[in-house]
Amino acid sequence: MTIKTPVLDLENVSFSYDRKPVLEDINFGIEPGEFVGLVGPNGSGKTTLIKIILGLLKANHGEVRLFGQPLSKFKKLSWIGYVSQKSNSFNSGFPATVFEVVSMGLYSQMKFYKWFGKKERLKVWEALEKVGMEDYAKQNIGRLSGGQQQRVFIARALVRNPKLLILDEPTVGVDAKSENAFYDLIESMHKEKLAILLVSHDIGTITSKVDKVLCLNKRLHYHGDPKQFEMNRQEILTDAYGQHFELLEHHH
Numbered sequence: 001m002t003i004k005t006p007v008l009d010l011e012n013v014s015f016s017y018d019r020k021p022v023l024e025d026i027n028f029g030i031e032p033g034e035f036v037g038l039v040g041p042n043g044s045g046k047t048t049l050i051k052i053i054l055g056l057l058k059a060n061h062g063e064v065r066l067f068g069q070p071l072s073k074f075k076k077l078s079w080i081g082y083v084s085q086k087s088n089s090f091n092s093g094f095p096a097t098v099f100e101v102v103s104m105g106l107y108s109q110m111k112f113y114k115w116f117g118k119k120e121r122l123k124v125w126e127a128l129e130k131v132g133m134e135d136y137a138k139q140n141i142g143r144l145s146g147g148q149q150q151r152v153f154i155a156r157a158l159v160r161n162p163k164l165l166i167l168d169e170p171t172v173g174v175d176a177k178s179e180n181a182f183y184d185l186i187e188s189m190h191k192e193k194l195a196i197l198l199v200s201h202d203i204g205t206i207t208s209k210v211d212k213v214l215c216l217n218k219r220l221h222y223h224g225d226p227k228q229f230e231m232n233r234q235e236i237l238t239d240a241y242g243q244h245f246e247l248l249e250h251h252h
Helices: 046-053 085-089 098-109 118-130 146-158 176-191 203-209 226-231 233-241
Strands: 008-017 020-030 035-039 061-066 080-083 164-168 195-199 212-217 219-224
Touching (some): 008 046, 020 046, 020 212, 046 164, 046 195, 080 146, 098 118, 098 146, 118 146, 146 176, 203 226, 219 226, 219 233
Parallel strands (some): 035 195, 035 212, 164 195
Antiparallel strands (some): 008 020
């Protein structure tokens, strides 16, 4: 099925914790197959925004639409893949194989009385192959490196064949080699026309990879072309981060 409507559309979204504004008048959309990078300082509202998109929090004002439907009416949850920042602090003692962890991504689609069959096993293998982890299927998840675990959690998100993949700070805590491999993987998925929303602090890398940049600190300080962002980066970041910010960049 070809999706022609925007994958994600936010209109005038605002949110407050205990009357303290966290997000103010957020407007942006993601088109099918589009790769969008979301950057901003700590405490800027990035994670809150992701929670609103996922339906874990409800906006005080405005509307979120997924695939043309209001969030409150959207039922095709398998169309959304999500890898949280907490995946990087996974309990290394968890007694499960790589195959079992990826298969967990299918459980919400299965009836409680339905056995895990040949069709489901094939989906798990296909997801593992996409991220290059099929040879590790029988290994315990806790014995893998941080970069390898990261790929497994991406496979768990991909196993339901989503049309939008949301990644919240996925490179936190992994080494440079794993980070490079991660971006290679994301670029390959982008080429397959998967819509991606990537939250990151790595501004330099983000702007070289994505189709669109969002710079957030309570409100959107920038929303648009990465080349234009680079041309006006100092001005945009000073506006978003304040006068005394220190920019850390990784070069890939």
